[in-house]
Amino acid sequence: MAQGTFALFNQFKVDMxxxxxxxxxxxxxxxxxxxxxxxxxxIAATTADPRWGAGGGTNLSSSEVSGSNYTAGGNATANNxxxxxxxxxxxxxxxxxxxxxHASGPATIxxxxxxxxxxxxxxxxxxxxxxxxxxxxxxxVDGDITVAFNASGIFTLA
Numbered sequence: 001m002a003q004g005t006f007a008l009f010n011q012f013k014v015d016m017x018x019x020x021x022x023x024x025x026x027x028x029x030x031x032x033x034x035x036x037x038x039x040x041x042x043i044a045a046t047t048a049d050p051r052w053g054a055g056g057g058t059n060l061s062s063s064e065v066s067g068s069n070y071t072a073g074g075n076a077t078a079n080n081x082x083x084x085x086x087x088x089x090x091x092x093x094x095x096x097x098x099x100x101x102h103a104s105g106p107a108t109i110x111x112x113x114x115x116x117x118x119x120x121x122x123x124x125x126x127x128x129x130x131x132x133x134x135x136x137x138x139x140x141v142d143g144d145i146t147v148a149f150n151a152s153g154i155f156t157l158a
Contacts, residue, residue, distance in 0.1 A: 001037050003132025006114075006154055008125065009050050015123045023091050024080050026118035028125070030096045030147060031074025032109040033063040034137070037129040043111055050124035052115040060113050060124055065106035069099055069140055073117070083153075090153035098146040105140025112147060114154075126155065 001007065015021055031052065035043040043050075048057030052073075064072065077093035084090075099105070112128040128147065130138050138145065 001129045001132075003129055006126055006128050006150070007045050008155060009047060009127070010045050011047075011049050011056075011123070012125050015119075020119050020121070020123050021116050021125070022118075023082050026080075026116050028077045028080060028093065028114060029074040029117045030077065030112050030114050030128075031061070032065045032070065032106065032130070033060055033111050033113055034065060034108045035060070035063045035111050036135060037111055037127070037131075038133060038135065043113075043127060047124075050113075050115075052113070052117070052122040052124060055121045056123065060115070065109050067102070067106035067140060068104040069102040070106050074113075074115075075099070076117070077114075087158065089157045091155055091157075092153040093149065095146070095148050098144050099140055101143045102140050107139035107141050108137045109139065109145070110137050 037043055050058045050060055052061045075096035080093045082091050110131050112130055113124055114126050115124040
């Protein structure tokens with residue numbers, strides 16, 4: 001998986017069919033975890049019922065990073081929008097705020113997880129590989145971290 005690539009969890013499709021998410025009105029957050037993506041994957045599209053907390057098959061919050069200039073639970077997205085163009089549905093939102101460099105910032109960031117903070121089960125939607133190689137990590141100690149979603153939308157469903 002290439003660095004910066006957004007992937008949906010397979011469970012997201014089930015959750016949509018069960019009316020778990022309203023992508024326009026629910027509060028969505030992007031949080032950082034130490035889980036790897038890649039050949040030694042510990043997080044993947046097939047991760048069992050991923051959630052931000054207990055209650056599902058995988059509690060992703062148990063691998064959340066911590067440190068200065070990082071708020072537990074991650075940053076909220078804003079201006080969430082769902083549009084339809086000839087049968088292709090696109091979900092987009094503003095980029096979450098930049099996490100600023102700090103000498104005591106988290107230094108083991110490998111993956112960003114987008115999850116629904118409004119849903120009772122805090123079901124996860126998808127994830128971004130922050131490293132590109134699945135084994136290294138990025139760090140707020142080294143500099144600011146900005147997640148810039150694709151200008152064409154975070155994801156599409158056709």
